[in-house]
Amino acid sequence: MDLLNAIVALANFVLIPATAYGAQLALGALGVTIIYGILRFSNFAHGDTMAFGTATVILVTWGFQAMGIGLGPLPTALLALPVGIALTSLLVLGTDRAVYRFYRKQKAAPVILVIVSMGVMFIMNGLTRFLIGVDEINFDDGTRFIINARDFKEATGLAEGLALRSTQVITVVTAVLVVAVLFWFLNRTRTGKSMRAFSDNEDLALLSGINPERVVVYAWLIATALATIAGTLYGLDKTFKVFNYFQLLLPIFAAAIVGGLGSPVGAIAGGFLIAFSEVGVTYAWKKVAGYALPEGLEPDGLLQLLSTEYKFAVSFVILIAVLLFKPTGLFKGKSV
Amino acid sequence: MSEPFLIAEGMTGGYGAADILHNCTLKVETGEIAVIVGPNGAGKSTAMKAVFGMLKLREGQVRIGGKDITHLTPQARVAEGMAFVPQTSNVFPTMTVEENLEMGAFLRRDDIRGTMEQVYSLFPILKDKRRQAAGELSGGQRQQVAVGRALMTQPRLLMLDEPTAGVSPIVMDELFDRIIEVARSGISILMVEQNARQALEIADHGYVLVQGANRYTDTGEALLADPEVRRTFLGG
Ligand SMILES: Nc1ncnc2c1ncn2[C@@H]1O[C@H](COP(=O)(O)OP(=O)(O)OP(=O)(O)O)[C@@H](O)[C@H]1O
Ligand SMILES: [Mg+2]
Numbered sequence: 001m002d003l004l005n006a007i008v009a010l011a012n013f014v015l016i017p018a019t020a021y022g023a024q025l026a027l028g029a030l031g032v033t034i035i036y037g038i039l040r041f042s043n044f045a046h047g048d049t050m051a052f053g054t055a056t057v058i059l060v061t062w063g064f065q066a067m068g069i070g071l072g073p074l075p076t077a078l079l080a081l082p083v084g085i086a087l088t089s090l091l092v093l094g095t096d097r098a099v100y101r102f103y104r105k106q107k108a109a110p111v112i113l114v115i116v117s118m119g120v121m122f123i124m125n126g127l128t129r130f131l132i133g134v135d136e137i138n139f140d141d142g143t144r145f146i147i148n149a150r151d152f153k154e155a156t157g158l159a160e161g162l163a164l165r166s167t168q169v170i171t172v173v174t175a176v177l178v179v180a181v182l183f184w185f186l187n188r189t190r191t192g193k194s195m196r197a198f199s200d201n202e203d204l205a206l207l208s209g210i211n212p213e214r215v216v217v218y219a220w221l222i223a224t225a226l227a228t229i230a231g232t233l234y235g236l237d238k239t240f241k242v243f244n245y246f247q248l249l250l251p252i253f254a255a256a257i258v259g260g261l262g263s264p265v266g267a268i269a270g271g272f273l274i275a276f277s278e279v280g281v282t283y284a285w286k287k288v289a290g291y292a293l294p295e296g297l298e299p300d301g302l303l304q305l306l307s308t309e310y311k312f313a314v315s316f317v318i319l320i321a322v323l324l325f326k327p328t329g330l331f332k333g334k335s336v
Numbered sequence: 337m338s339e340p341f342l343i344a345e346g347m348t349g350g351y352g353a354a355d356i357l358h359n360c361t362l363k364v365e366t367g368e369i370a371v372i373v374g375p376n377g378a379g380k381s382t383a384m385k386a387v388f389g390m391l392k393l394r395e396g397q398v399r400i401g402g403k404d405i406t407h408l409t410p411q412a413r414v415a416e417g418m419a420f421v422p423q424t425s426n427v428f429p430t431m432t433v434e435e436n437l438e439m440g441a442f443l444r445r446d447d448i449r450g451t452m453e454q455v456y457s458l459f460p461i462l463k464d465k466r467r468q469a470a471g472e473l474s475g476g477q478r479q480q481v482a483v484g485r486a487l488m489t490q491p492r493l494l495m496l497d498e499p500t501a502g503v504s505p506i507v508m509d510e511l512f513d514r515i516i517e518v519a520r521s522g523i524s525i526l527m528v529e530q531n532a533r534q535a536l537e538i539a540d541h542g543y544v545l546v547q548g549a550n551r552y553t554d555t556g557e558a559l560l561a562d563p564e565v566r567r568t569f570l571g572g
Contacts, residue, residue: 190442193431197439200428207388207422208485209414209443 006291008160012149013287018279019272020168020237023175026271027230028248029255030182030264031223033333037199037262038219039100041113046227046252048124049092051245053228054235055132057084058139065141074170075142077232085228091127092224093217095120104216121246128242137240142166160291167237178229179268182222186264191218199262247312251278254315258322260333269330278314281305339402341366341524342493344387347396355394356382357548362526364493365540369515369525371556373532373569374545380528381423383545384497387526388420389413400493414443419491423498423528426482429471433462436470436481440488448488455484458514476507483511487518494518496527512538533570536560544569 028050035043043049060080070076099120103113146169149161186192191214198205198215206212231245238244255274259266285303293299306313322329340363350356356379364370372380385391387398389410397406405416419440428436437455441448456463459480465473470481479499486494499515500508508531516538519525529535536542539556544565552565559565 190438193435193438194442196431197428197435197442200430201425203422204426204428204485205439206410207414207420208439209411209489210439211411 002159002291005158005160006288008152008158008162009288009291012160012162014276014279014283016164016168018276020171021279022272022275023171024230024234024237024271025248025251025255025275026268027175027178027226027233028252029259029267029271030179031226031230032252032256033259033262033264033267034219034226035223036256038195038215039104039113041110041117042253042261043223044114044117044249045121045124046223047245047247047249048121048128048242049088049224049227050231050234050248051242052091052124052128052131053084053088053224054231054240054245055128055242056087057081057228057232058132058137058235058240060084060087061139061141070141073143073166075140075167075236077139077141077236078170078174081229081232084232085225088228089221089224091124092220096216096220125242125246132240132242134242137235139240140167140236142170160287165237167233171233171237174229174233178226182226182264185222195219250312250319251275251315254319257333258318258329260329260331263329263331263333266329266331266333274315274318277318278311281314282308282311340364341401342387342526343399344383345396345399347383347386347393347398349386349391349393349395350382351391355548357386357393359396359550360386360545360548361550361553362387362543363541364524364526366492366524367519367522368540369519369527369538370541370543371535371539372526372528372543372545373530373535374543374551375569378545379548380545381497382548384420384495384526384528388418388495411443414489414491417489417492418495419486419489419493420495421482421486421497421499423501427470427478427485430469432467433470433473433481433484434466436485437462437488440485443489451488451490455487458487458517459484476503476511479503479511480514483514487523491523493524493526496525498528498530500529500531508534533560536570 028046032043032046057077057080060083061077064070064076064080069079071079099116100113103116143166145163146166147162147164149163152162186196194205194210195215195218197208198210198212251274255270256267258273259270283304286299286301289303290298342364344362347357347360348355360383362370362383372383374380382391386393389408393406397404399405400416400418405413408416428439437452441451461477462480462484465477470478473481483496483499500511503511512534515525527535536556536559542554542556542559543550544552544559552559552562
């Protein structure tokens with residue numbers, strides 16, 4: 001039995017990756033939940049907004065690199081983020097003007113808006129491929145590790161190594177900052193409160209003189225910023241590939257719905273719940289169990305519940321369970 | 337005397353093809369309480385929505401303080417000094433009492449703390465509950481939040497659609513007292529009430545609406561005394 005090695009292995013293969021992934025999902029789910037709260041439909045184009053946003057960030061990163069501008073040990077993409085957000089906002093606000101507003105004026109049913117957003121999704125997807133291609137792109141030019149597995153082993157003398165990548169730390173730190181700013185905005189500023197009021201009771205918001213079109217613009221801006229940040233962090237942590245972002249839609253929706261659509265706190269909780277479930281279920285626990293269990297009891301099998309190819313099934317099962325037993329989600333969102 | 341503060345004249349219109357309101361007229365003098373009563377489905381709420389611009393009128397016009405506002409949006413009417421408490425979902429449920437009041441004052445750019453204190457002195461219970469979500473309050477407390485939110489715009493005309501719906505008789509008397517107090521401060525009040533008898537007792541003017549048209553119009557006192565009105569609408 002070797003508890004220390006078990007804990008290190010657990011942190012290395014489950015806790016750290018799931019925390020980073022959870023933060024990325026949480027940011028994505030926040031964007032979905034804010035659009036749902038204000039515009040009252042599930043935005044299927046959110047994954048591809050993330051992809052488009054990340055693509056613009058990558059292009060701007062290349063531009064900065066060509067000009068020799070960088071952030072030293074940090075990835076240049078962080079510097080490119082604000083520009084990427086601004087460019088993506090233009091596209092998203094343009095889409096709202098050209099597409100969504102038309103249906104809003106008609107007071108179209110949410111299910112129609114969902115289908116409209118699917119159309120937007122396909123167009124954005126094509127646009128992104130056209131812009132940056134379909135290949136995998138690695139755009140992380142910062143220092144790779146904060147803690148390196150080999151150094152860790154040498155320093156501690158443990159058999160298990162612990163690796164902490166810079167992108168994982170950057171992801172978590174950025175997510176915490178972004179969430180703090182978002183909650184401050186929603187709870188403390190006049191505009192943020194008017195958005196919550198609009199989400200709560202649209203008619204009464206109108207009676208109070210709140211301008212719906214302004215609220216909608218703010219909602220898109222926030223969702224776009226969240227999508228671009230989440231997409232860039234995910235791309236830095238893994239690599240960028242347009243199709244992966246489309247696939248992220250399922251865990252992100254699962255996170256938003258599990259937490260309760262329209263509830264920002266719920267989106268964050270949902271993001272981590274999905275991430276930990278996904279990593280936990282697809283991780284082969286043989287190693288951790290081998291260290292943690294007394295001698296002679298080590299397992300023979302891999303102790304892997306699902307192979308990683310099936311990781312999206314986890315979101316799917318959680319999603320269905322929530323919809324069956326608690327359709328409003330953990331944090332009393334609006335029923336779907 | 338000069339013309340009434342609010343004049344909604346000859347309102348005809350509805351939600352779709354069929355008219356709900358038929359040549360309906362409502363007037364409120366400055367600082368007085370006007371009450372609309374009538375059976376369920378008579379179009380009382382519809383008339384309120386029409387006055388507030390939430391319903392397209394085919395005919396008729398609405399004037400406030402002599403100004404024609406027939407074609408203004410509800411938001412623009414808020415800026416003209418009108419405030420409306422709808423019959424249902426009249427608070428922001430997940431927001432605190434204080435935030436509900438702040439949202440009422442959304443269009444104001446000046447200091448709103450004075451008005452908020454006035455609302456708290458009118459409804460002291462709200463001050464104790466100011467950090468609580470409005471959706472967690474009792475029905476009577478929620479109605480107070482709703483009226484408080486409307487008062488935050490410092491309106492000149494306060495429109496209330498069944499403010500006492502679902503509250504106990506004691507709370508109802510309380511609310512009526514508060515409404516009288518508001519009217520004394522110079523705010524005109526147009527109110528729909530299910531508790532017709534009590535409402536007409538505090539009303540300067542009363543309108544009995546039936547099938548979207550004015551059936552009886554008189555002072556509250558006269559309506560209460562009218563045997564015909566008593567028999568048909570006040571239950572004897
Ligand atoms: N949003 C709407 N769309 C279509 N018709 C409506 C709508 N709201 C009300 N109506 C119809 O208009 C008529 C009048 O309704 P209204 O709500 O004005 O009555 P009311 O006098 O306020 O009744 P109550 O005392 O029950 O509140 C009813 O026949 C109702 O069915
Ligand atoms: Mg009504």
